[in-house]
Amino acid sequence: MLACIGVKSIDDLFADIPEVARLTAPMDLPRRKSELEVERHLSRLAAKNVPASDVPFFVGGGAYKHHVPATVDHLIQRSEFLTSYTPYQPEITQGTLQALFEFQTQIADLTAMDVANASMYDGSTAAAEAVLMAHRVTRRNKAVISGGVHPHYRAVIRTTSELADDTFDILPADPMGTKDILSRINKETSCVVVQSPSFFGQLIDLQLIADKAHECGALLIAVFTEVVSLGLIEPPGTQGADIVVGEGQSIGNPLTFGGPYVGLFATRQKYVRQMPGRLCGETVDADGKRGFVVTLSTREQHIRREKATSNICTNAGLCQLAFTIHMTLLGKTGFEKLALANHAAAVKLAEMLEGIDGVELLNDAFFNEFTLRLKGKDSEAVVNTLAEKGIMAGVPVKRIDPISEGVGDLLVVAATEINTDEDRAAFAAALKEVLAWA
Amino acid sequence: MTTYYSKDHEWVAVEGDTATIGITDYAQSQLGDVVFLELPDVGKTLAKGDEAAVVESVKAASEVYAAISGDVSEANDALADEPAKVNEDPEGAAWFIKMTIANKSELDELMDEVAYKAFLETL
Amino acid sequence: MGMNSQGRLSTPAETAAVAEHKTFTGNKALQIEEPLIFEIGRNEVTGVDIDVPLDFKPRLGSHRRKQPIDPPGLSEPEAMRHYVRLSQKNCAIDMGLYPLGSCTMKHNPRLNEKMARLPGFADVHPLQPLFTVSGAVELIAELGKWLLVTTGMASVAMSPKAGAHGELCGMMSIKVALTARGETRTKVLVPESAHGTNPATAALLGYKVVTIPAREDGTVDPASVRELLDDQVAAIMLTNPNTCGLFERDIKEIADAVHEAGAYFYCDGANFNAIVGKVKPGELGVDAMHINLHKTFSTPHGGGGPGAGPVVLSEKLAPFAPVPYVRFEGDTAEFVETRAKAKEHGDTPFGRMTAFHGQMGMFIRALSFMLSHGCDGLKQASEDAVLNANYIRASLQDLMSLPFGKRPNMHEVLFDDSFLKDTGVTTLDFAKAMIDEGYHPMTMYFPLVIHGALLIEPTESESLASLDLFVATLRDLVMSAKRGETERFTGAPYHSPRRRLDETAAARKPILKWVRPEPATAEATE
Structure with missing residues (x-):
């Protein structure tokens, strides 16, 4: 190929790069890895994360866990x-x-x-x-x-x-x-x-x-x-x-x-x-x-x-x-059912959580997400404690809105069709326990 | 009525204080099939060189600059529904706007038909 | 009027329809005609099982939907067939050489797809507590380090969603850096040959775009840059290697002149794939550069997206990178999510480009590609891409016309249409005839600096045998055009799922969605 092009080496093709800037030594990065090695390396990183499917999961705030066929x-x-x-x-x-x-x-x-x-x-x-x-x-x-x-x-x-x-x-x-x-x-x-x-x-x-x-x-x-x-x-x-x-x-x-x-x-x-x-x-x-x-x-x-x-x-x-x-798989019928299943999950969860001492539900009308005031408690600390117990409770408002006043005890909770009765019961029990001692 | 031409391939037909303005046959042939036009509002004051209109073909959008200064007295809104007319009759029915001429001496800077034809030969 | 040089005919040529054996169905063996879902689906059909609990009392207030939605559904096997049939109407890299210049259609290793689907990545939420996603943050940091080492820059903003979004991010940091210096500048210099996104980005930020004319050899002349520089120029936006497939050999001189004028150097990194391991943009005086992960690091193009456009920044611009970003303290990486947190570290980010943290799915694929290649493989990929493009040039330069002479190019080679002069065949016709030969056409009519541009980028993925067949095909097409066999071109493509489409009709009376046909009235049916 070089002969056809009429150059002696591949480097001749890069002659327009200013000489002072040309790299002569290899970059300070690892050399090539086999497919198996790459898979091991990345799997190790993935294993450090907690997937949503592994725990009772109620985090929303702009991204939602749903079942995808x-x-x-x-x-x-x-x-x-x-x-x-x-x-x-x-x-x-x-x-x-x-x-x-x-x-x-x-x-x-x-x-x-x-x-x-x-x-x-x-x-x-x-x-x-x-x-x-x-x-x-x-x-x-x-x-x-x-x-x-x-x-x-x-x-x-x-x-x-x-x-x-x-x-x-x-x-x-x-x-x-x-x-x-x-x-x-x-x-x-x-x-x-x-x-x-x-x-x-x-x-x-x-x-x-x-x-x-x-x-x-x-x-x-x-x-x-x-x-x-x-x-x-x-x-x-x-x-x-x-x-x-x-x-x-x-x-x-x-x-x-x-x-x-x-x-x-x-x-x-x-x-x-x-x-x-x-x-x-x-x-x-x-x-x-x-x-x-x-x-x-x-x-x-x-x-x-x-x-x-x-x-x-x-x-x-x-x-x-x-x-x-x-959307094509769902169609009108499936999409309406999915929406209804989400709303049902949220209503059931809200009913369980709003009865807990120290919890106030702020919404009068909601779809699959609502906001709780954990009266006077730091909602980010509560969420972290719950996560240690294996429950992903929601989005503490302060985490992504550190500027607004009066949001330190607000928690945005999402429920979708993936949540089971057991998930909801576990969340309610754990929240009750955490609020009691916090 | 006298017709003048600009190097930007516009024609300006003058009758009294009123100028009728459009794009030349050469311009439409270069643009290809015209699909959309955006014309200025009536009453708008344009200085020479201001953007007066936009004409779009499938793969190109071109601004039409005011060849002379003046106020827009009429816009050919019927073209909006039939942009194909710009390709069919650019120097007749598919005029873009009519203007009240602000400064007649600006017309001297434009070409007459003979000069414009000679100009096209150079392209 | 100002004429855009892309003007060209787009209506199908009126040629006689090809004689063909008509079929009852309209299908042609494996090419199956497929209606829209709205024509084959039904409202009551769904391909997904969902159980809806009935034992609850809705809390929707007065907001319940009054008018029902209308999209039809398909059963699972119907949906499978529908989309498989649609897929078969698409050209793809996995089917053959896809020489689309400036777009880098290279092989997408499937390991990357597999890695992106690990539940530890695909199934984690951006707002989970950070200690439950430490591996995800680590991955972003690791990819960031690879990008910094390959580019030789000081800092990286990972969140931009695509190349153009990265450009916006880089130019925003430049604008903010100027403001921090107490300056407001009004102009941005952009070469004629630039991607359309460059002027569009500059204009979005309120800058006046000043065009730098191309020099006769297709590169930018430092003298013309110097002529345009003054204290109102905020930045130059330069693509290197440029869109003519040439390395801007005076880039250092240009960078120096730009810096002397107090302006910044934005490098469009779209063509970084030609030079990885050969030169670090940081050594060339670049202040900000986006990297299209979907090009250089082979995340799939997916029919138009999603992309990913992290931006590397020089020392001078680093403090202004948007949130979120990864901050290194020795070996520990901290994920900084808000401006308030950033201030605690003395950083002054200009704001936020997007919700959450950027295109994580693309980060995983890109890092997988980088790890697989390593420092040696990445360099070889650049070399092979450049070698392949030069081989195509050398094999075609006797028949097709090179606008800037017979000189080496980088990863893509640019021809103009003068070889088609007097053949009655246009660049577009020539490209459409390639479709009949089983090739996706090269990029046409871009860059705008030459007439009837044909920009070919073979990438490193092609074997010598594949290149030889491509070259032989193009040689045959050129000879055929020169012999006057215009019908092969002007009516092409003849064999694709659709023949030339009427883009004029589409633009004159836009039909942008399916509308249910009016039910036939009794009168009409009589």
Whole structure:
């Protein structure tokens, strides 16, 4: 090969690298390992972690442990899906494209919105993108963020807004999620960001907020982190939302310590050209057969460059495919049942926990997650003690929101279809015991 | 009515104080099939060189810059539903906007048809 | 008007349909036509068993859904067939050479998939108490160390979700570092040949993008950079090796000039796969660089994602890395999750890029790839990738046209379309004809600096036999175009699951979801 190229050594091909910078010695890293050795090394690291399936598990707060049918993981590992690129050559990527079209239809239906895109990185970045989109639509640049929005989502929106030179009004943590929000909306507001079910699990009436926003010429951005809730609760699309963003991990995707997940993004038809991210559309081929293509690409960075609606280049690809396959397996019937099973699990758990001395349930309406006040106790310490006893109790609010006042004793607890009666009984007994001595 | 042309492949047809503006046949042939147009609001004041409109084909988006200064008096909103017209009749029915000319001397910097044709030969 | 040079025809050419034996089903043997789930599924069918307890009293308040959802379900065997049939309409690396330049379609070892599915990784929650996930934190720290050693940089932000997100992270840290110096700068320099994400990122942060023209040999001239530098330039965003497949040989001089002007050097690390083990970007004056784990370290592309884009930072930018990050105190690693915690250590992170900790699933796969290759294997992978790309260049340069002369390239080789002049065949036609030969086309019409770009990246995964067959195929196609056999091109592809698709119709009247057809009215059926 070198002779064909006309060089003496491979190093000749790297001659453009400045000589002073060229590496002559090997990098200070281990040499190659066999498959067996790599497997041992990584298995050792994995063994230090406690998998959710091994213990009574009630941690939510934006990522949820659900049962995913084995079919899903088998299908997404098919070579043709796993090792294909972005569908830029539609003639030979109809598989990816048709699945995207199915996904977009499913999301539009679940959220009751007109159009959905091909997915974003995750719920939090989708939320930040939604705020930027609202600024473009309204030609204003101030966002109002409710205190019920996930603290990480609030942080991501804040970071993006700060560095994009936009303004924002982020309300402090608020378990009911609606405090002060109406009075903050005015003629300068570009959008109001509200989460329901909120980070604290509370179900919120979005219509009231949407009406006030629209009166002021602002958009309502509705956020959710638990997509399963849409099987049972009123969707944002029928409550006046202009943009809906959420996390889709619950359907089809494992927890994997926080990623990769799948960001969902839907909006009204009239805003479609301001939407970020990839879109798949239907068309016909030269023989008149139906087919699918990536469309409205002129919004995107690879064509529009500095004038693009976003710098996003990828979507959540396989995670989005996993969502679609799981959703297809569930269908209307399965998805509604799943939602109901989740709500039932949460109600049963709430009933057991709210009776414990020193525990107050803050929510009056919730789906599969709710917030407990462990009156005066440090909830992070309680969670750690429970974890030592082999119970994963939930998310101590202070851990991810160290700034807000009065959240030190708050604990966000999630229940899903995976929890058994035994899990719930173990949790209640252990919590009672820990609170008694703490 | 006199028609002027810009190096950015726009035509400007002047009648009294009003200019009708669109893109040339050469421009549409370079863009390919036009799929979308974004036109300015009526009443908008444009300075020469401002972004006046955006015209999109499948793989390209191009800004149309104001060839002269003035106020937008009319926008051809019918084009939004039929972007294909830009390919079919770019220098006729598919005009983009009408403007009230602010400064007639700016027209002197544009080309006439002969000069524009010669300019195209150089591309 | 400002013309975008990507303008090209996208409607299918009107050619006679290929004569074929029609089948009753419309299927062609193993190629099976597959409707949408909405056309074959039913609302009452589900492929998942779920028991719903009835002994509970709902606590939904007034929020219960009034209008039911509508997605149909498929039984398990139906769903299996549906998605297997769809998969068979896709091209994939596992099926053959996938020479998509700038995208790095290399083999994805399945060990990495197996490791990512260990319950100790796949089944842990990002907000479990940290002492129950110490192995996960350790893995992030270990991968971080590999990235720092291979790049020669000071610190790494692991959380960005993809390359473009990494760019945003790197540019944010630059903006914040400038603010910390009490400066507000307004411009970012970006070469003409850059990926579209670079200008889009700079614009998102409010910067004016100033384009650096390419020099005749396809690289950036330090003189043109110097000409554009002033006290308003915040950074330069440079891809190296660049998108023409060339190493920016004056990179140090450019970096020095940028630093002298008080600006920062953002390196787009998309093409890092060409130089691992050969040079450390830290030695070249880079201040921030994202690494596409899905390219260099072979996490699967998955039909468009998910990616992962950790960002390595220089000493100067390190204090501004976003949360969460891993902090090393000797050998112990601490996981810093909040700005408040970071302040206790005297760090000043600019904020947070995403919920949780980044693309853990991709971290596991990338580390598995790195451990398998080791320092020696990673270097060899770069060398083989560069060798393969040069072999393709050398084997085709007599027939296809090289815009920058017959000189060595890095991991990808760029041709322009002048070899197709007067053949009546466009770059797009040529690419579509490759589909009929069983190849995914190369990257076309990118970079924008040359006319009708054809960018070929074979990667290190290809054997000599595979390269030879690819070269022979392209030679045959070129000769055929030159002989005037235009029909082979203008109507192509003829044999793929779909022929050329009408993208114009798709964009003019977008249909972005399936809509239930109106039930036929009595009048219409009469």
